Amino acid sequence: MIHISEFVGRVFTYISIALMLFLSIPIAYEAVMRSFGYPTIWVFETTLYSFIFLGFLGNVLAVKSGAHFRVTLLADLFPSYRRAFDLLAHFSVLLFAVLIITSGSYFAWYSWTHDTVSASLLEIPMWIPQFAIPLGGVGLFLQTLVAISRSGREDLPHTEVD
Template sequence: MLPLARFIGKAMTAISIALMALLCLPVAYEAIARSFGAPTIWVFETTLYAFIFLGFLGNALAVQTNAHFRVTLLPDMFPGTRPFFDRLSQVATLLFAVLIIASGFYFVWYQIENEIVSATLLEVPLWIPALAIPLGGIGLFLQTLVQLVTGEIADEAHSVVGD
């Protein structure tokens, strides 16, 4: 189970990085096309959807590197309680991820069932970008589960912003 969860997290991370790298191509193309008086109808919408996927799939990387923000007031005030609060935070994150997954899949199902498309010339079925929500939730859930089971929490996660 853990190797599969790690693999899925790494795959989501790779996809996020690839999307980030590839986003510059259509944006550059659009800039050049506009300078020649031939703007496109597809660049803004497709790059927006790619950015949505990048953000949600990036959840896996944020958990792997402990880049998610944390409120550390109580653990900082009572250092002996840090392990307890770390575990509590992970359980809360798992529950939140389940909520994201369930509501995200409902959102996707609703858009498929009602054949909702974007209000642009492309008329992209909106279930496609909405799919980023439950997939991001799955990445968040799996990587948090890996952390919870293995006890892997980097020291950087405990730093306070501004220190």
């Protein structure tokens, strides 16, 4: 299960990196076209939705690298209980990920079943950008499982953000 979670985390990370690289192309195109007086109708909306996916899928990399935000006040005050506080934090993230998965899935499912589209000329089905929410939740859940499985090993470097 951990190997599958790590694989999914790598896939989400590569997708995030590809989106970062991809986003520069339409934004540069829009800037050039706008300077010649020919603004596009598609760049803003597609790049906005790509940023949404980038944000939710980027959670995997943040958890993996230890850059995901954490409040360490209690762990700093009581260092002998740091491991217990870390586990509590990880299980809280798992609970939050389940909440994101379930509510985001309902959100996307509702838009899909009611044929909700964007209010722009493109009329993009809204379930597509909304699908980033449960997908990001799955990535967050799986990467947190990896972090929990590795938290007991001393041979791995401990990453922490204060």
